[in-house]
Amino acid sequence: MKLLVVNGPNLNMLGKRDRNVYGNFTYDDLVRMIEDWAKRNGVEVEVFQSNHEGEIIDRLHRLDFDGLVINPGAFTHYSYAIRDALEIVKVPKVEVHISNIHGREEFRRKSVTAEVCDGQISGLGAYGYILALEYVRKVSSESSK
Incomplete structure (x- = not known):
């Protein structure tokens, strides 16, 4: 099983962004946390980050994964192109946001x-990624039976 985690614009700047909103962890800390989770769970995971809409769409179009966790960053609010690419992706998928976007x-x-x-996790910090990964792993493994 291969899971893909996609991070959009400015997420590579974690640790430098507003710590009151995004916490004290860096992007490298986030990637390490995801990779550690994958190793503990025997799952292959790829973490992809881009500040460019087209690169995110191109990565999604490869369709070489069994589950998806995506934090589109600011593209969340206006990228119908990423929305349409996500619609093509027919695997379990969860949108994640580190901050509570509904309280901002x-x-x-x-x-x-x-x-x-399939759903959205917002405001649980980096832990939201783990919850999303757990979901897509479980649903992906159930659908492959």
Whole structure:
């Protein structure tokens, strides 16, 4: 089983962004946490990050994964192109946000991508990724039986 974690714009700057919103961990800490989870669970995981919409779409279009966790970053709020790419992806998928997007500025409260995902986890910090990975692993393994 291969799971894909996609991180959008500015997530590579974790640790440098507002720590009151995003916490004290760095992007490397996040990747390490995800890779450690994968190793403990015997799952292959690829962590992909891009600040460019087209690169994210191209990665999704490869369709070489069994489950998806995506934090589209700011693309969450307006990228119908990523939304359409997600709609093509027919595997379990969860949108994740480190901060609670529903408790922030008005423009951050709307997600155009969540409606084509199985669910959304928001506001649980880096732990949200683990919850999302657990879900996609479980559902992916059940659907492959």
